[in-house]
Amino acid sequence: MSHLPEIDDLQKAYKEAVKIKEVKEVAETQQRLIQKLRDENEQLKAKLSELQSNRLPILGGKIPTEELICVEQIEILRSKSLGRELTLEETKKLDLFVKNLRLAREQATQVIDTMDYQSLSQEELENIAQSD
Numbered sequence: 001m002s003h004l005p006e007i008d009d010l011q012k013a014y015k016e017a018v019k020i021k022e023v024k025e026v027a028e029t030q031q032r033l034i035q036k037l038r039d040e041n042e043q044l045k046a047k048l049s050e051l052q053s054n055r056l057p058i059l060g061g062k063i064p065t066e067e068l069i070c071v072e073q074i075e076i077l078r079s080k081s082l083g084r085e086l087t088l089e090e091t092k093k094l095d096l097f098v099k100n101l102r103l104a105r106e107q108a109t110q111v112i113d114t115m116d117y118q119s120l121s122q123e124e125l126e127n128i129a130q131s132d
Contacts, residue, residue, distance in 0.1 A: 064104055066100065066104045067101060067104040067105065070097045070098075070100050070101035070104060071101065073093070073097045074094065074097050074098065074101065077090055077093065077094045077097070
């Protein structure tokens with residue numbers, strides 16, 4: 001019966017060794033996750049730095065909120081379009097954001113022919129009509 005305490009001691013030592021092994025495995029898994037997150041963080045910092053360096057020129061030191069929103073939303077739609085086609089709803093949104101951005105930047109949204117045809121002579125009008 002003197003072997004019983006030794007068996008108990010062996011069982012305790014085995015259980016402790018298993019726990020230590022499990023803790024080491026968890027620690028290694030967590031260390032890999034930490035390294036992965038650090039790498040991802042560095043990539044995101046680099047991307048943020050790149051985006052900040054490519055910012056639109058700021059006139060007068062400030063970009064209107066409407067313009068910033070349009071630019072951000074267009075960028076979101078651009079990233080969604082990578083690898084897939086935009087949905088009809090997304091395309092409509094893109095169209096509206098582009099038009100609103102042009103309006104915010106005071107750029108024309110359509111080309112308007114502003115030639116004054118009333119001041120042209122009959123001969124000039126005929127030449128325009130016959131030209132390609």
